[in-house]
Amino acid sequence: MSIPIHDMHCHLDFMGNGEEVAKAAKEAGSMLFCNTVVPEGYEPAVARFAGFDNVRVGLGLHPWYVDDDPDLHDAQMEKFESLFERTNYIGEVGLDFGRRFITTCDSQVEDFENIARMLAKSGGKVVSLHAIKSAATVLDTLKSAGALDNNICIMHWFSCSVEDLHDAIKAGCYFSINPMMSQTGKGKEYLKLIPVEKMLLETDDPENEGQDYTFVEQQFRLSESLSGIQEVKDKDKKCKMSAEEIEQTISENAQKIFDEIG
Ligand SMILES: [Zn+2]
Numbered sequence: 001m002s003i004p005i006h007d008m009h010c011h012l013d014f015m016g017n018g019e020e021v022a023k024a025a026k027e028a029g030s031m032l033f034c035n036t037v038v039p040e041g042y043e044p045a046v047a048r049f050a051g052f053d054n055v056r057v058g059l060g061l062h063p064w065y066v067d068d069d070p071d072l073h074d075a076q077m078e079k080f081e082s083l084f085e086r087t088n089y090i091g092e093v094g095l096d097f098g099r100r101f102i103t104t105c106d107s108q109v110e111d112f113e114n115i116a117r118m119l120a121k122s123g124g125k126v127v128s129l130h131a132i133k134s135a136a137t138v139l140d141t142l143k144s145a146g147a148l149d150n151n152i153c154i155m156h157w158f159s160c161s162v163e164d165l166h167d168a169i170k171a172g173c174y175f176s177i178n179p180m181m182s183q184t185g186k187g188k189e190y191l192k193l194i195p196v197e198k199m200l201l202e203t204d205d206p207e208n209e210g211q212d213y214t215f216v217e218q219q220f221r222l223s224e225s226l227s228g229i230q231e232v233k234d235k236d237k238k239c240k241m242s243a244e245e246i247e248q249t250i251s252e253n254a255q256k257i258f259d260e261i262g
Contacts, residue, residue, distance in 0.1 A: 003247050004029040005222045006254040008176040009091070009128050009156045009202035011035055012055065013045035015213045022052040024215030030054065031258055033202075035092040035128050035156075037062035039079040042087075056258070058091035059083050061115065063108045063130055064101055073107055077114060084118050088261045091128025092156065095141075098132045112138070116145035123150030126261045128176070135160030139167055148172070152257055154200060159186075165193055174253065176202035179221055182228020191232040196241055196249050200257075201225045226250065 007025075012018045012034035025032055034049065035058045036042050042059045049055040061080050067073045084090075093115050095108050119125060119142070127147075131138040135158050142148045154174045168175075175194050178201075181187035203221040206213045230246050233239040241249065 003251045004031075004255075005201060005219060005226070005251060006031040006033075006258075007203050007218060007222060008033045008154065008200040008254055008257075009035055009178075010205055010218070011037070011209075013041060013048065013057075014209045014211065015206050016210050017212045018048065019052075021213055021215050021218060022049055022055050025218070026052055026054045028215070028219075030215075030219070031056070031254060033058060033089065033091070033126075033128065035062075036060040037065050037092060039076060039083055042083050046087075056089045056261075057087065058089040058128060059087050060090070060092045061111055062092045063094055063096040063104070063112075066104050066107050066111055068104050068107050073111075077111055080111075080115070081118070084122070088125045090115070090119065090125050091154075092130050093127065094130035094156075095134035095138050096130060096132045097134040097137070109137070109141075112141055113145070116141045116147045119147035119151050120145040123147075124261070126152040126154065126257055128154050128156045129158070130156055131158040131160065133159055135164040135168065139164065139171060139173075143171065152261065156202065157204065162189070162193065165190060169194065169198065172198075174198050174200055174257070176200040177225045177229060178202050178204050179224040179228065182225060182232065188228075188232050191229055192236050196229075196233065196239070196246050197253065199229060199250050200254050201250060 031054050033056050037060050045057045148171050154176050156176050201222045230243040
């Protein structure tokens with residue numbers, strides 16, 4: 001039997017034909033962690049994919065979508081809070097201090113601190129984290145709130161120093177790897193440092209909202225991530241795992257999370 005490949009960070013609700021993709025994934029035994037980007041997107045996505053027991057919908061407040069208008073900003077957070085207890089899947093959340101989004105950084109930090117406090121209080125959730133030029137702040141925020149130890153934290157899209165990466169590994173975070181990461185020098189350096197036991201695969205697809213997509217494309221992109229990892233680990237003398245063992249371990253990592261969180 002072939003080893004199922006799970007997509008631990010996609011935007012299934014952005015796919016025009018998300019139901020078709022979910023159905024094909026279900027038939028192949030593939031689990032999908034669908035991340036939403038605003039709290040308003042959570043309930044429609046849950047309703048849309050209710051028939052697919054291989055889909056988990058995350059409650060999200062993506063840093064790119066944090067509203068800077070004070071009234072709208074408060075309304076967004078109130079909506080997030082009102083839905084928080086309904087799910088054990090949180091994502092996509094985090095911080096983006098890249099040039100394009102630095103203007104909203106105060107609002108982003110305020111929201112993420114709030115989310116970290118909620119996570120610390122509840123525990124038992126899985127969180128998909130966006131951390132561009134902000135990995136240290138993301139980790140510090142989770143740590144000082146007390147949310148790092150009692151939740152499963154997945155670094156999804158991140159850029160950070162090697163030191164920050166070591167901190168995240170030490171803190172027990174998982175890392176979901178997309179094909180881009182195995183193509184850049186920096187990405188390959190990260191892959192060398194992250195233990196296979198903490199790796200997951202993701203597509204972060206589709207690129208545009210409303211786009212049609214296929215399960216074949218999704219599996220192809222996940223396989224690309226996997227072969228990138230296998231290539232890096234093959235060259236690393238410290239890693240004793242075969243390509244097949246790597247594939248098996250990464251699949252089981254995801255399965256373990258779904259078994260634990262439900
Ligand atoms: Zn995403």
